[in-house]
Amino acid sequence: MLVRVALAQNPYNVHVGAGILAQVGEITRRALRHQASKAFLATDSGVPAAAVETVAASLADCGLPVTRSAITPSEAVKTLETFHGLLQAMARSKHERCDPVVALGGGIVGDIAGFAAAAYQRGVPVVQCPTTLLAMVDASVGGKTAVNLDLGTDGLHKNMVGAFWQPAAVVADVQVLASLPPRHLRAGLAECLKHALICRDLEDPDLLEWIGAHIDQALALHGATLEELVARNVSAKARIVRGDERERAPEGGRSLLNLGHTFAHAIETLPGLFVGGTPGPLLHGEAVGLGLIAASTCSSAMGLAPPGFPGDVAALIRRVNLPATVQGLPPTPDVLARMAHDKKARAGALRLVLPTGDGKARIISNPPVEAITAGLDAIRA
Numbered sequence: 001m002l003v004r005v006a007l008a009q010n011p012y013n014v015h016v017g018a019g020i021l022a023q024v025g026e027i028t029r030r031a032l033r034h035q036a037s038k039a040f041l042a043t044d045s046g047v048p049a050a051a052v053e054t055v056a057a058s059l060a061d062c063g064l065p066v067t068r069s070a071i072t073p074s075e076a077v078k079t080l081e082t083f084h085g086l087l088q089a090m091a092r093s094k095h096e097r098c099d100p101v102v103a104l105g106g107g108i109v110g111d112i113a114g115f116a117a118a119a120y121q122r123g124v125p126v127v128q129c130p131t132t133l134l135a136m137v138d139a140s141v142g143g144k145t146a147v148n149l150d151l152g153t154d155g156l157h158k159n160m161v162g163a164f165w166q167p168a169a170v171v172a173d174v175q176v177l178a179s180l181p182p183r184h185l186r187a188g189l190a191e192c193l194k195h196a197l198i199c200r201d202l203e204d205p206d207l208l209e210w211i212g213a214h215i216d217q218a219l220a221l222h223g224a225t226l227e228e229l230v231a232r233n234v235s236a237k238a239r240i241v242r243g244d245e246r247e248r249a250p251e252g253g254r255s256l257l258n259l260g261h262t263f264a265h266a267i268e269t270l271p272g273l274f275v276g277g278t279p280g281p282l283l284h285g286e287a288v289g290l291g292l293i294a295a296s297t298c299s300s301a302m303g304l305a306p307p308g309f310p311g312d313v314a315a316l317i318r319r320v321n322l323p324a325t326v327q328g329l330p331p332t333p334d335v336l337a338r339m340a341h342d343k344k345a346r347a348g349a350l351r352l353v354l355p356t357g358d359g360k361a362r363i364i365s366n367p368p369v370e371a372i373t374a375g376l377d378a379i380r381a
C-alpha cells in the first residue's frame with residue numbers, strides 16, 4: 001500500500017507492506033533527487049539483526065554501501081550528546097550532502113537520526129524505516145525530529161531541541177512487528193486510538209469503530225489487519241500534516257495530534273512510576289494511553305464531552321491491555337508544574353487538546369485546575 005503525504009514542498013510516499021525492508025535500497029534510490037554514493041544506517045539495539053542485514057544489503061545492492069551506527073533506544077539516550085556522536089560518525093564516514101541517512105528502528109532513533117540529517121551540512125536526505133507500530137503510525141511521518149533537553153534538577157524535557165525535516169520516503173514493514181515485544185505493539189495502538197478520537201473530519205470517520213473491532217486481530221499480528229491499521233492511521237496523520245505542516249494554525253491543525261501528549265510528556269520521564277506493580281519507565285505509547293484517559297476526563301469535567309466518554313476511552317485502553325492507571329504519580333501541583341513546561345504552551349498559557357467525544361477535539365488555553373486534577377486523579381492508581 002502506498003500513502004502519499006501530499007505536502008506542497010517535499011511530498012513523499014509512505015510504503016506499507018509485509019517484507020518490504022528488502023526494497024529499502026530501491027525505494028531510497030527512487031526517492032533521492034540527486035545521485036548518492038553511500039548511505040548512513042542509524043539503527044537501535046531493539047531492531048532484529050536480520051532486519052538490519054536486510055536493509056544494509058538492499059542499500060548496498062542499489063549502489064549505496066552503508067556505514068552503520070546503533071543506539072540504545074531510551075529517552076535518557078535521546079540527548080544532544082547522542083546527536084553529536086551521530087554527527088561525528090557521519091563526518092568520519094565522509095557522508096556527503098546527497099547521501100541519505102536511513103533510520104531503522106523505533107521513534108527514538110528516527111527522531112535523533114532525522115535531526116542529525118536535518119543538521120548535517122544544513123540538511124541531507126533521510127529515509128525513515130520505522131520498526132515499531134508507534135513509529136509507523138506517528139513518529140516517522142510528518143517530519144518532526146528532536147532530542148530531549150536535560151535541565152538537571154528540573155528534569156528531562158521531551159523533544160525540546162529539533163527541526164522539521166520531512167523524510168524523502170518512509171518504509172513501514174509490518175512483518176517486523178512480529179519480532180518486537182508485544183508491549184511495543186500495544187503502545188503503538190495508543191497513538192492509533194488518538195487518531196481515531198479526532199478523525200471525524202479526516203475522511204475516515206469510522207476509524208474508532210474499525211480499530212475497536214480489530215484490536216484482537218492486530219494484537220495477534222494478523223498481517224492484512226496491521227497493513228490496514230498502519231495505512232489508515234498514516235492517511236489520517238498525512239491529512240492533518242498537509243493542512244498545517246509546521247503546527248502554526250491558531251486552532252486545530254497539527255496541534256490536535258498532541259491529544260493526550262501534554263499529560264504524557266509530563267509523566268513519562270518521571271522516576272518512581274509503577275504500572276501493575278512493574279517499575280517504569282513507561283513507554284511513550286503507554287503514557288499516551290494514560291494521557292488520553294486524563295484528557296477525556298478533563299474534557300468531561302469541563303462539560304465539553306459527555307459524562308460517559310472517559311469511561312469509554314478507558315475501556316478501549318484496557319481492551320488493548322495498556323495501563324489505565326499508574327502508581328507513584330506525584331501530587332497534582334508537581335505534575336502541573338511539569339505540564340506548564342510543555343513546548344505547546346503559548347505566552348505562558350497551558351494549552352490542552354481536549355476530545356469532545358464526537359470524533360473531534362478542541363484546544364483549550366488554561367483549563368481550570370479542578371478539571372486537570374480530575375484528569376490526573378482518573379489515572380492515579
Ligand code: GLY
Pocket residue numbers: 138139141142144254257258
Ligand atoms: N506526533 C505529533 C505530530 O507529529 O505532530
